[in-house]
Amino acid sequence: MKIIDYNQSYTNEIPNLFTNTIHKTCNKEYTKEQLNAWANPNIDYESWEKRLDRTKPYLAVIDDTLVGFTEFYDDYIDCFYVHDEYQGQGVGKALMNHILDIASTNDIKKTRVDASITAKAFFESFGFVETRKNEIKRDNQVLINYTLELNLQNLSIK
Numbered sequence: 001m002k003i004i005d006y007n008q009s010y011t012n013e014i015p016n017l018f019t020n021t022i023h024k025t026c027n028k029e030y031t032k033e034q035l036n037a038w039a040n041p042n043i044d045y046e047s048w049e050k051r052l053d054r055t056k057p058y059l060a061v062i063d064d065t066l067v068g069f070t071e072f073y074d075d076y077i078d079c080f081y082v083h084d085e086y087q088g089q090g091v092g093k094a095l096m097n098h099i100l101d102i103a104s105t106n107d108i109k110k111t112r113v114d115a116s117i118t119a120k121a122f123f124e125s126f127g128f129v130e131t132r133k134n135e136i137k138r139d140n141q142v143l144i145n146y147t148l149e150l151n152l153q154n155l156s157i158k
């Protein structure tokens with residue numbers, strides 16, 4: 001597996017992975033209606049393409065197959081998803097260590113994420129600490145997530 005910079009050959013694979021991962025792995029913590037509000041199965045590829053050109057995610061790939069991706073800009077971790085068939089194999093850890101390397105190179109002192117209920121413990125295992133519980137209203141649904149922060153000063157990479 002390697003972590004690469006975004007390129008446009010993955011423009012459709014990224015929203016496919018995002019949508020599949022949410023529907024297949026977050027269904028214990030969220031209802032079907034909430035999952036649809038979070039990740040509409042009717043994917044709007046055009047708006048994703050615009051978003052990805054702006055956020056330029058980092059991609060985890062195995063033999064050119066996308067197995068995970070994350071967006072990290074300023075001090076904020078936006079999307080962070082690992083393909084359901086590749087979870088528990090170190091892909092998330094590799095993406096997180098990539099973020100921590102970039103943060104270290106750019107002298108970023110603190111980073112922040114709005115984590116799903118599903119992923120909260122993953123971020124906590126890297127030392128992130130909850131600072132807020134959020135109720136996100138979307139399509140007549142209310143989705144719970146948590147803002148977590150990680151102080152990067154004096155941090156040793158996992």
Ligand SMILES: CC(C)(COP(=O)(O)OP(=O)(O)OC[C@H]1O[C@@H](n2cnc3c(N)ncnc32)[C@H](O)[C@@H]1OP(=O)(O)O)[C@@H](O)C(=O)NCCC(=O)NCCS
Nearest residue numbers: 080081082087088089090091092093115116118119121122
């Ligand atoms: C959460 C997620 C990103 C983790 O990725 P992953 O590739 O499965 O994680 P890894 O295999 O790299 O695990 C890294 C470490 O985190 C721990 N970990 C992984 N998922 C965990 C979880 N849900 N709870 C607690 N610890 C977890 C692992 O035990 C491992 O610890 P170790 O290094 O001591 O063995 C992935 O499961 C996922 O995409 N989940 C669903 C989508 C989602 O909610 N994304 C986040 C939106 S904010």
